[in-house]
Amino acid sequence: MSTVYALHPQPDGPYNPQTQVCTSCSVRQFALFGSLDEAALQRLHYHIADIHLEGGQTLYSAQQIGSAVFTVRSGVVRMERSSDNGERRVMRLAGGTELLGLEALLGQTYAADAIACTDVTVCRIPRVLIEELTNDRPALTRDLMKRWQRALDEADEWLVELSRGPARHRMLRLLLKLSEYADDRGLIWLPTRQDMGAMLDMTFETASRLISALRREAILEPVGARQARLSMEHLMAALREDNAGR
Amino acid sequence: MSTVYALHPQPDGPYNPQTQVCTSCSVRQFALFGSLDEAALQRLHYHIADIHLEGGQTLYSAQQIGSAVFTVRSGVVRMERSSDNGERRVMRLAGGTELLGLEALLGQTYAADAIACTDVTVCRIPRVLIEELTNDRPALTRDLMKRWQRALDEADEWLVELSRGPARHRMLRLLLKLSEYADDRGLIWLPTRQDMGAMLDMTFETASRLISALRREAILEPVGARQARLSMEHLMAALREDNAGR
DNA sequence: CGAAAACTTGATTAGCATCAAACCAGGTGG
């Protein structure tokens, strides 16, 4: 069911080892190599692979020895940890231009599972390539540090905004977070109730009740099974009201 | 009440601008400059200040423009954010050899308040000094990246271990975390009930009830007002039992 | 010593978990 590309990228299937893909990459100016010119890209000795995943597939797993980082080009990826007794906790989400698996650059194992929520395209960037580039490109290290800081900011946000207060408040904040990853038609990805529970530390029944309530309040309108349209005005109003009442 | 040293270190009082302090620093081999030899330390143009804080004093505040990072040499510091309506959330703790305020190196404002929990000694390391050193010491950048990763690991741990599950479980995990910062006599710093509430997202009454219960169970024995002795065996037993029951 | 802050404990209530049942959509095999 779930395929892992972190260690053994296959030369066929979703794997596409053309470095040229970078020069035309839609997220390049925001991504890691935004500061590199085309000449520098041509000189790369190692392959940047283009990977496609369907929702539910695993990009990499916690405890694996990581030999690459990944730039998300489209779709949403969730970072989660699950304990031996089957309990899951989604720690954060990652969307366009985000860089995942930074710990691999330090020779550490991956700290969490990275699982595609929607259909996802990512670039696999080998660690050795980063090492090669940083030798003559000190600007890249600063870029990497900014990536770490961004990950840290996200972690803090989940701690402060999504792990605190009553269930309804947490759900509203989650919807706000999901709106950051809305597609071009303005639709957000709507997780399963189980996943919502793992994100917000509540049971799936509670998540279901909350979503039903928000639908009745016209904050949310499901579109198909895994998507929804948000009314940002109603959402914002609900959040304000929610903040006022504490 | 709370003094801020981040922007304007005073030449008198707790401020001690001797670079020599580094060569004899008790945490140097674990800290940022562990890899620097004495000659390199002598060449530093900028002062590393030695700062002493009492419990409750602020090291720096969120939103300040940071011009320095800080190495904790002794004591415990808490990182917290408080919203305009007075709600606080402690995001994590930092103890010996930890490096705080990394975001200052990227020209960002501090992301949280850093407040001394116990009496604390820290080194103030100006950003310009780091910049100077990284020019001819690429190993330092890798060291910095490890610091970022460590902060991220801590953030993840708080998310997974201390922001999830029933109140008693979170309190037990907090005590385990506090045991990492035990002093030489084996005593842990015991936060106020308010602070426990801000760390674990519960009311101070609930925190008080839990601590009282744990005292009755001999997991915890208060020593003075702000300290306690832990029975690690009892604590571990309680945690196992707690994990089994879910 | 007196006031303020922190802590403890009790009574009540609200919010969420748990247990349970029914519903629905998509997929499989007869």
Added chain:
DNA sequence: CCACCTGGTTTGATGCTAATCAAGTTTTCG
């Protein structure tokens, strides 16, 4: 094609956990 199954979802009934409100005690500090 339909019966069936499975996994996700919804909703209801009930109970437990932790918030809230309240009072009293201890500690701290000017």
